[in-house]
Amino acid sequence: MSPPPRVALFVTCLVDQLHPEIGVATVRLLRRAGCEVDFPMAQTCCGQPFFNSGFRPEAARLAKRAIEILEPYEAIVLPSGSCTTMIRAEYVHLLEEEPAWHDRARKVANKTYELSEFLRHQVNWQPPTSQNAPTITYHDSCHMCRILGLKEEPRALLTQAGCAINEMSESNRCCGFGGLFSIRMPEVSNAMTGEKLHQAAETGSAMLVTADPGCMMQMRGLAEAHGVRVEHLAVLLEMLTTDSQI
Amino acid sequence: MTTLHQFRAEAAATIADAQLQISLEGATHTFASGRVRALAELPDADALRDHFKATREAALGRLAHYLELFERNATAAGAQVHWAVTPAEAHDIVIDIARRHNVDLVVKSKSMATEEIHLNHALEAAGIEPVETDLGEWIIQLLGEPPYHIVGPAIHKTRQQVADLFSQQTGRQISADDIEGMVGVARSALREKFLSAGVGISGANIGVAETGSIVLVTNEGNGRMVTSAPKVHIAVMGIEKLAANWDDAAVWLALLARSSTGQPLSIYTSAITGPAKEGDEDGPQEVHIILLDNGRSQQVGTPYEEALQCIRCGACLNVCPVYRESGGHAYGSPYSGPIGAVVTPMLMGLADFEALPQASSLCTACLDVCPARIDIPRMLLQLRADEVEEKVMPWHERVAERAAARVLSSDKSLRFVAGALRLLQTPLARNGHLRVPAALNPAKGRKLPALAKKSFREMWRKGEV
Numbered sequence: 001m002s003p004p005p006r007v008a009l010f011v012t013c014l015v016d017q018l019h020p021e022i023g024v025a026t027v028r029l030l031r032r033a034g035c036e037v038d039f040p041m042a043q044t045c046c047g048q049p050f051f052n053s054g055f056r057p058e059a060a061r062l063a064k065r066a067i068e069i070l071e072p073y074e075a076i077v078l079p080s081g082s083c084t085t086m087i088r089a090e091y092v093h094l095l096e097e098e099p100a101w102h103d104r105a106r107k108v109a110n111k112t113y114e115l116s117e118f119l120r121h122q123v124n125w126q127p128p129t130s131q132n133a134p135t136i137t138y139h140d141s142c143h144m145c146r147i148l149g150l151k152e153e154p155r156a157l158l159t160q161a162g163c164a165i166n167e168m169s170e171s172n173r174c175c176g177f178g179g180l181f182s183i184r185m186p187e188v189s190n191a192m193t194g195e196k197l198h199q200a201a202e203t204g205s206a207m208l209v210t211a212d213p214g215c216m217m218q219m220r221g222l223a224e225a226h227g228v229r230v231e232h233l234a235v236l237l238e239m240l241t242t243d244s245q246i
Numbered sequence: 247m248t249t250l251h252q253f254r255a256e257a258a259a260t261i262a263d264a265q266l267q268i269s270l271e272g273a274t275h276t277f278a279s280g281r282v283r284a285l286a287e288l289p290d291a292d293a294l295r296d297h298f299k300a301t302r303e304a305a306l307g308r309l310a311h312y313l314e315l316f317e318r319n320a321t322a323a324g325a326q327v328h329w330a331v332t333p334a335e336a337h338d339i340v341i342d343i344a345r346r347h348n349v350d351l352v353v354k355s356k357s358m359a360t361e362e363i364h365l366n367h368a369l370e371a372a373g374i375e376p377v378e379t380d381l382g383e384w385i386i387q388l389l390g391e392p393p394y395h396i397v398g399p400a401i402h403k404t405r406q407q408v409a410d411l412f413s414q415q416t417g418r419q420i421s422a423d424d425i426e427g428m429v430g431v432a433r434s435a436l437r438e439k440f441l442s443a444g445v446g447i448s449g450a451n452i453g454v455a456e457t458g459s460i461v462l463v464t465n466e467g468n469g470r471m472v473t474s475a476p477k478v479h480i481a482v483m484g485i486e487k488l489a490a491n492w493d494d495a496a497v498w499l500a501l502l503a504r505s506s507t508g509q510p511l512s513i514y515t516s517a518i519t520g521p522a523k524e525g526d527e528d529g530p531q532e533v534h535i536i537l538l539d540n541g542r543s544q545q546v547g548t549p550y551e552e553a554l555q556c557i558r559c560g561a562c563l564n565v566c567p568v569y570r571e572s573g574g575h576a577y578g579s580p581y582s583g584p585i586g587a588v589v590t591p592m593l594m595g596l597a598d599f600e601a602l603p604q605a606s607s608l609c610t611a612c613l614d615v616c617p618a619r620i621d622i623p624r625m626l627l628q629l630r631a632d633e634v635e636e637k638v639m640p641w642h643e644r645v646a647e648r649a650a651a652r653v654l655s656s657d658k659s660l661r662f663v664a665g666a667l668r669l670l671q672t673p674l675a676r677n678g679h680l681r682v683p684a685a686l687n688p689a690k691g692r693k694l695p696a697l698a699k700k701s702f703r704e705m706w707r708k709g710e711v
Binding site: 020055061173185189190 | 660
C-alpha cells in the first residue's frame with residue numbers, strides 16, 4: 001500500500017490574506033483526493049505583481065525565496081492559475097542569468113501544479129456527483145487558459161460534480177484584473193469587468209466560476225450591479241462534494 | 247506623447263460613448279471571427295505560422311544583407327532606392343522629388359509608415375497638397391483625425407457620420423442608407439485627384455529582396471491607381487518589411503489578409519518591380535523606394551528586435567480587451583493596440599509614451615493570434631522593467647512597490663504589517679469589502695476587497711484547517 005502523496009500548498013498571498021476560504025477548500029479537496037497536505041509557513045508571495053510591474057530584482061528575490069521553501073516537496077499545488085504560471089513558466093526566465101538558480105527553478109517548475117490539473121491528472125480524483133449542483137458559467141483566466149492550456153480540467157471536475165455549464169460568448173476574454181493594471185487604469189479595467197459580467201449574466205447561470213482568486217476578486221468588485229454571483233472553483237467543488245448548502 | 251492621465255481620459259470617453267463601443271465591438275469582432283474562419287481553411291495554420299516566424303527571424307537576422315540585395319535588384323529593374331534614417335530625411339526626399347517635377351498635388355494610398363513620420367504635415371508645410379485615397383484614410387483626413395485602427399482607419403465612424411461629412415463636403419443631402427451614393431461621392435472626388443496628381447505615394451506591405459519588388463495589399467484598388475496613374479511613384483517602406491524571396495513572400499501573403507480581415511487575399515494584391523517598361527501601356531515613369539529606418543535598426547540585438555517581425559495585420563488589436571474598450575485614439579499613435587504599445591515607445595521613445603506599456607492586463611490574447619507569433623507580452627514586461635530602471639515610473643510608486651516587496655520578504659514582516667492593516671481597516675470593512683468614499687477609491691467605482699478577519703496562515707497555525 002503506497003503512502004498518500006505529500007503535497008505542499010502554496011496558497012498565494014491573495015488567498016492567505018484576503019480569501020482564506022479558498023485555501024481551506026483547497027486543503028479539504030486535496031485531502032478528499034487522498035493527499036497529505038503541508039503548508040510551509042515561511043511562504044509569502046510568488047513575486048508576480050512585482051515582475052509584472054517591472055521590478056525584476058524584487059521579483060527575483062521573492063522567486064528564490066519561494067524556490068528554497070518549495071523544493072523539498074515532491075509536488076506543489078496552488079489554487080491559482082496565474083501564480084502557477086509565475087512559478088512554472090516565468091521563474092526560469094527570471095533567473096536565467098544565474099545557472100544554479102535557473103536549474104533549481106526548473107526542478108520546482110516541473111512539480112508545480114494548478115489545483116484542477118493536479119486533481120485530474122496527478123491523482124485522478126473522481127468527484128462524487130451532487131444532486132444540488134447549480135448551472136454555472138466558467139471564466140477561463142488568461143494565464144491558466146493561454147499559457148498553461150488548462151480549459152478542460154476545471155470543466156471536467158465541475159461537470160462530474162453535477163454542474164451544467166452554460167458557456168459565455170467569450171469565456172476566455174480577460175476579466176480586467178491584470179494585477180496593478182486594475183489600479184493604474186481603473187476605468188478600462190472596470191469596463192473589461194463589466195463586459196465579462198454582462199456576458200456571464202446573459203448565460204442565465206446561477207454562478208460565475210473561476211479558478212483564479214485575482215479574477216474572482218476583480219469580478220466581485222462589480223458583480224452586484226450585474227446580479228452575478230462569483231465563486232472560486234475550489235470553494236464550489238468543496239461545497240458540492242460535501243453536499244452542503246449552496 | 248501619451249501620459250497615463252491622457253490615455254485614461256481618452257479611454258474613459260470612449261467607454262462612455264455607447265455608439266463608439268458598438269462600432270469598436272462590431273469591427274473587431276468581424277475581423278477576429280473572420281480570421282478564425284480564414285485560417286481554418288488552411289491545411290495547418292499553426293505550422294504555417296511557425297514557419298513564417300522562422301522566415302521573419304531569418305530575414306531580420308541578415309537585414310543589412312537583404313536590404314543591399316533589395317537595393318541592387320530594385321535598381322536593376324529601374325527603380326531609384328533612397329535611404330532615410332530619420333523622418334526629416336524621408337520628408338526631404340519626397341519633397342525634393344515632388345519639386346523636381348513641379349508637383350503640388352500628390353495622391354496617397356494607405357501607409358502607416360507615412361503616418362508614423364507625419365509625411366502629410368511636412369508636405370502641406372512645403373505647399374504640396376496630399377490627398378488620401380483609401381476611403382477610410384480620406385474620411386479621417388477630411389475630419390482631421392488620426393487613424394483608429396492599423397487596418398481600418400475609420401472604424402469608429404458610423405454611416406451617419408460619414409453621410410453627414412459627405413453632405414458637408416458636396417453641399418448635397420446624402421442619406422446614410424445610400425451606400426452607393428456615398429461610394430459615388432468618394433469615387434468621383436478621388437478619381438479627379440488620381441488623374442491630376444503628379445506623384446503617387448504608397449507604403450509597401452512587403453519588399454522582396456530577390457527581385458527588388460514591392461507588394462501592395464489593398465481592398466479598394468486605390469493602391470493600383472496611386473502607383474500607376476501619376477507619372478512618379480514613391481513608396482515609403484519600413485526596413486523591417488523585407489522578405490528574402492518570393493517563397494517567403496508567398497507565406498507572408500497567405501497569412502496577412504487572413505489574419506487581418508479574414509480574406510484569403512485582399513481584393514488587389516500588386517507586385518511592382520520598377521517603373522513602366524518599354525512597351526508598357528501604362529505605369530509610372532519613375533519609381534522611388536524610400537527605405538525608412540526611424541529607429542528600427544537600433545532594435546536589432548535588443549529584447550525588442552522581435553517587434554520588427556510585425557506585418558501590420560491588426561489581428562492583435564481585434565482580440566485585445568484593452569483596445570476594444572479604449573479605442574485607437576487613446577494610444578496617441580498611429581500604431582495602437584498591443585503591437586502599438588511596443589513599437590510606439592520603441593520608435594518614438596519610452597519617456598513620451600509611458601502609458602502604453604501599462605495599457606495591458608497581460609492577458610496574452612495578442613500572442614495567441616499573431617501570425618508571426620510575436621511575444622508582445624514579453625516585450626511589454628521588458629518595457630515596464632525599463633520604466634522602473636529609467637525612473638519613468640513616478641518615484642512614489644517605486645517607493646511603494648519596493649516597500650511592499652520588503653514586507654513580503656519574510657513571513658514575520660508580512661504577519662506584522664497585515665496585522666496592523668487589519669486593525670486600521672476595522673471601521674471600513676463590511677462584508678468582505680472596504681467602504682471608501684468614492685473620491686478616494688483608486689478602483690473608481692469597483693469595490694475594494696478587505697483583508698479577511700483571519701488569514702489562512704493563522705488558521706493553519708491554530709490547527710483550524
